Amino acid sequence: MIPIDVVKRVLTEALRTGGDLAELYVENQTTLDLRMDDSKLESATRGEDQGAGVRVFFGNLVTYAYTDSLDEASLINAARAAAAAAKGTSTRQVVDLSLRKSSLNFKIEKPFDSMSIAAKASLLSEADVAVRAHSPFIKQVGARYGEENRRVWVYNSDGLQVEDDRSFVEVRGMVTAQKGQVLQTAIGAFGGQLGLELLDHRDFIAEITKAADDAIQMLDARPAPAGEMTVVMCNGWGGVLFHEACGHQMEADFINKGQSAYAGKVGQKVANPIINAFDDGTIPGRRGSLRFDDDGTSSQRTQLIKDGILTDYMYDLVEARRINRASSTGNGRRESYRHLPMPRMTNTFIDAGPHDPEEIIRSTPKGIYVQQMAGGQAEISKGDFVFNATVAYLIEDGKLTTPIRGATMMGNGPKVLQEIDMVGTDLALDPGMGTCGKGQSARVSVGQPTVRIPLVMVGGTDESA
Numbered sequence: 001m002i003p004i005d006v007v008k009r010v011l012t013e014a015l016r017t018g019g020d021l022a023e024l025y026v027e028n029q030t031t032l033d034l035r036m037d038d039s040k041l042e043s044a045t046r047g048e049d050q051g052a053g054v055r056v057f058f059g060n061l062v063t064y065a066y067t068d069s070l071d072e073a074s075l076i077n078a079a080r081a082a083a084a085a086a087k088g089t090s091t092r093q094v095v096d097l098s099l100r101k102s103s104l105n106f107k108i109e110k111p112f113d114s115m116s117i118a119a120k121a122s123l124l125s126e127a128d129v130a131v132r133a134h135s136p137f138i139k140q141v142g143a144r145y146g147e148e149n150r151r152v153w154v155y156n157s158d159g160l161q162v163e164d165d166r167s168f169v170e171v172r173g174m175v176t177a178q179k180g181q182v183l184q185t186a187i188g189a190f191g192g193q194l195g196l197e198l199l200d201h202r203d204f205i206a207e208i209t210k211a212a213d214d215a216i217q218m219l220d221a222r223p224a225p226a227g228e229m230t231v232v233m234c235n236g237w238g239g240v241l242f243h244e245a246c247g248h249q250m251e252a253d254f255i256n257k258g259q260s261a262y263a264g265k266v267g268q269k270v271a272n273p274i275i276n277a278f279d280d281g282t283i284p285g286r287r288g289s290l291r292f293d294d295d296g297t298s299s300q301r302t303q304l305i306k307d308g309i310l311t312d313y314m315y316d317l318v319e320a321r322r323i324n325r326a327s328s329t330g331n332g333r334r335e336s337y338r339h340l341p342m343p344r345m346t347n348t349f350i351d352a353g354p355h356d357p358e359e360i361i362r363s364t365p366k367g368i369y370v371q372q373m374a375g376g377q378a379e380i381s382k383g384d385f386v387f388n389a390t391v392a393y394l395i396e397d398g399k400l401t402t403p404i405r406g407a408t409m410m411g412n413g414p415k416v417l418q419e420i421d422m423v424g425t426d427l428a429l430d431p432g433m434g435t436c437g438k439g440q441s442a443r444v445s446v447g448q449p450t451v452r453i454p455l456v457m458v459g460g461t462d463e464s465a
């Protein structure tokens with residue numbers, strides 16, 4: 001994108017005051033966003049953004065300057081601004097830059113421009129009509145289509161030159177059902193890092209109708225009981241609990257600052273031996289996947305927990321350098337060229353375990369089964385969490401019985417992880433709509449098999465329980 005001789009001049013300028021590593025990050029992003037509310041197309045937004053940032057490392061000190069113009073003068077100015085933070089001279093040369101190719105094959109079969117905007121909008125209106133016709137209880141329907149293509153280039157003075165091309169598509173439907181005074185909302189959504197072939201693999205009308213059925217079923221739900229009880233969490237999206245309440249604490253910035261319950265715990269038992277957990281940025285089609293991260297490091301599969309023992313953390317370049325680790329784990333991610341990278345999860349999941357998922361329910365005399373969650377919060381450096389179960393059922397004598405609403409689960413991630421006593425064989429990743437917020441937003445995937453937590457504090461609304 002930027003001629004290589006310009007890249008070299010920018011990196012040379014950035015090193016002039018004594019930096020030991022200089023990096024140029026370039027990004028181009030195009031987006032399309034369609035929103036339908038009350039059966040009307042409310043907005044259709046096309047966006048384009050591009051820019052570049054220059055980062056200079058002086059040991060553990062990092063400086064950064066960015067610009068939204070990609071001409072040589074603007075890039076040199078950004079390099080000077082980043083370099084100005086230190087006053088010295090450098091004899092370091094920019095090593096010859098040769099393009100490194102990724103061995104990962106993330107193929108796009110149907111590019112975004114293979115379908116008109118009108119056809120994408122009618123995908124939403126057809127779903128709207130279908131779901132309203134599905135049941136008289138449907139009160140409100142919202143639908144959204146989003147696509148984004150993000151191309152990034154990373155160059156550094158050690159001779160690194162990589163590029164990544166990331167295409168995301170996402171379709172989301174939100175359905176509210178009403179009966180008397182009771183309103184219930186459920187979401188049907190899917191997405192991924194791929195082209196429009198996603199729409200051939202998944203049926204939006206079927207997903208939004210399923211969400212409608214969930215919302216209608218919850219109209220007759222009874223208030224959730226309160227107190228400590230056994231919770232069985234669904235596979236797939238249920239992994240958001242591990243991501244928020246445990247995963248963040250395995251990110252190396254919290255670890256290196258000593259702010260995490262997992263700091264200094266590599267090699268120690270942090271979970272039941274039936275638990276294995278991974279962060280894997282190499283899975284084709286997943287929202288958190290990367291050929292190269294935003295530091296230019298190849299993406300990888302990192303085992304975080306092996307047979308209940310903590311095995312590693314997730315590093316970006318800065319945190320790997322801070323502890324003189326040979327390499328980063330490829331977890332350096334940034335929201336855009338306006339941001340510095342930091343350690344972030346990619347696709348994070350608890351791996352399949354030994355238990356038949358039906359056996360997990362059968363062997364639970366009393367508890368709740370959580371099928372969908374929303375509105376969760378976690379204090380990410382401590383792992384204290386509060387999650388609201390939007391679709392949940394009572395488990396009585398080993399069977400799913402009454403739907404319940406208003407169940408709020410509270411606890412501490414590292415403690416809950418120690419307590420999980422059953423792990424299903426049914427590993428699934430989420431439907432592909434996860435976005436993580438840690439100061440900056442990043443697309444992620446989460447996942448897990450069905451898991452059982454023997455005792456969780458549930459805040460319910462049933463005073464009689």
Ligand SMILES: [Zn+2]
Nearest residue numbers: 243244436437
């Ligand atoms: Zn997160």
